[in-house]
């Protein structure tokens with residue numbers, strides 16, 4: 001496995017680059033905007049293909065690189081379903097898995113620092129965001145934080161993991177890089193409380209100043225810009241109503257770009273063909289199934305995904321590959337469902 005802990009000194013942020021092999025797919029957790037060039041260089045040097053960029057929560061102390069990485073690599077951007085952020089193209093919740101070639105992250109909902117805080121468990125290690133820090137815990141006094149919820153996330157979820165589980169947090173300000181669940185249980189001063197009320201009391205007395213970047217970072221992180229806005233301006237988007245009208249039209253092929261887990265959970269638009277976004281480049285080149293489908297059938301290809309972000313990037317890529325009769329469902333299955341569209345399992 002390839003595992004890199006990357007540091008942004010200005011914000012004390014750790015980002016993690018993961019891949020199962022050199023030359024394979026990669027995923028990055030909590031990337032920082034100022035470090036994008038470094039990440040892209042490392043991805044090139046290790047011959048990796050960045051396919052997913054994940055944030056553990058909306059950060060208040062730095063601007064996320066999710067939007068920039070999406071624009072550079074066309075990767076899938078992932079956050080929890082509670083995150084009020086536009087850039088997200090895949091939303092996850094407790095019990096989901098975030099997969100790339102050869103690696104899987106189990107998704108744990110661990111609110112408290114913020115209401116959109118998640119942790120990700122990968123075999124022997126857990127990425128705890130700002131929920132559990134080394135000898136500390138993330139503050140709970142802004143962004144819908146809750147010390148009570150955090151106590152529950154810590155004591156009833158993270159601390160229940162095997163003691164030898166490695167803890168990789170989103171931040172450290174003292175140069176610590178890694179800990180374990182057992183070590184934190186014994187030596188983390190915030191975890192030596194006897195009850196939830198004691199923890200709430202402790203957290204209420206911290207009196208921390210707001211992060212320097214907060215007024216800039218939070219709004220910037222909520223509005224990274226949508227890939228689909230520009231696609232709509234070009235006239236390459238279809239509304240749910242358009243697609244509903246055309247569903248029985250034999251001249252239209254609906255392509256579901258989501259992953260199997262998303263389809264299983266939410267359902268799919270009837271009569272659609274599944275071709276996951278991560279295989280897109282292969283599928284749209286000559287000889288690929290979508291290329292041949294478009295050429296042989298003459299049908300209009302309508303891509304869709306969960307929110308319209310992956311499908312917007314797919315339309316652009318398909319058109320660049322010479323498939324001009326391609327559009328996408330604006331807003332994805334989310335908009336489809338809100339418009340009363342049928343879904344099948």
Ligand SMILES: [Fe+2]
Pocket residue numbers: 057058059060061113130138
């Ligand atoms: Fe945070």
